[in-house]
Amino acid sequence: MTRAGRTEFFRRVSVLGLLILGLIQIGYDHYLYAILWIGVAICLYRYLPVVPAPQIALRYDKGASQTGPDWIGFVLSSFFVVAPIWAAIAEPNWGTIHPMSVVLWPMAVACSAFWIIGALYSSYWIVIRPDELVISSAFSCHAIPYKAMNKVKRYRRGVPSWLYLLAPFMMASGQYAGAGALLLARDRTGMEILLKDGRHVSIAGAGYDEEIIKILQVLDSKGVKLAAFFKKRLIKMDGAQI
Known part of the structure; x- marks a missing residue:
């Protein structure tokens, strides 16, 4: 840590x-x-x-x-x-x-x-450096060279849909907080950097929209392949600035 x-x-x-x-x-x-x-x-x-x-x-x-x-x-x-x-x-x-x-x-x-x-x-x-991204979290801090990156894709992760069926039973048993948290749970979205050695680094998008755009702009300039969704976002941003 x-x-x-x-x-x-x-x-x-x-x-x-x-x-x-x-x-x-x-x-x-x-x-x-x-x-x-x-x-x-x-x-x-x-x-x-x-x-x-x-x-x-x-x-x-x-x-x-x-x-x-x-x-x-x-x-x-x-x-x-x-x-x-x-x-x-x-x-x-x-x-x-x-x-x-x-x-x-x-x-x-x-x-x-x-x-x-x-x-x-x-x-x-996250710190953007000329040759690498430095990512620090509660448990680790590591630098990822741009040349080690393969591509960037979008991810969406959430609670399996079948778990929502448990909410009525949780409420019936008095687990109101757990049932409420389950019903209010939202899918997490963001970007996932796939490395050439098979590893991947996920960056959540909630509350980080402007920062992700900055990262995507740098990765695009470094020749890292971006998913179509992110390419469209960059094109839209460039059009808005013009």
Whole structure:
């Protein structure tokens, strides 16, 4: 894992832990402590130093790919963790943890996917150099020479259609968050660079439209074969500029 990846995952795990501590205090009517812990969580998220990317790096839109998913995940995960504790405080006969945790805690784990996505996107950047693309992610950083690229194609990936049939059964069993996430899931689209050695590098397109155009323009100028869909996009862009 890269230093940026470690920093971003540490930020999010710490924020989630502090939010959970703060929400637990609400169950005990300790509102001052709740505000304190939640405030520390917000400050940590906002002010913990990041590992800087190069100034010329192409990055994903922060609001759509990081801040939004992060706080959706924080709120849902922390609520599903704390709700059984609140219930146990209100009904001491159930013990320290209410049995509803059997249902809600797996939902909290599932909702962690949101802030994990934020961590992955926040530590991702691409730098265009004269002879290569440098791609850095949460887990690796590598340079890809243009001469090692074979072609670029479009990709579309999503949830298998048969999984949508499970949504009614998930709702009937109380898995509302999982069913909602399944129904709201959208196909991911972007570009895939196929290398001459058989490997491939995928670049998601959501929140990265202008950056992908810049990459495509460079690859086209370097003689890398582009899929017809991307060639049309470049021609359309050139026509709009004229």
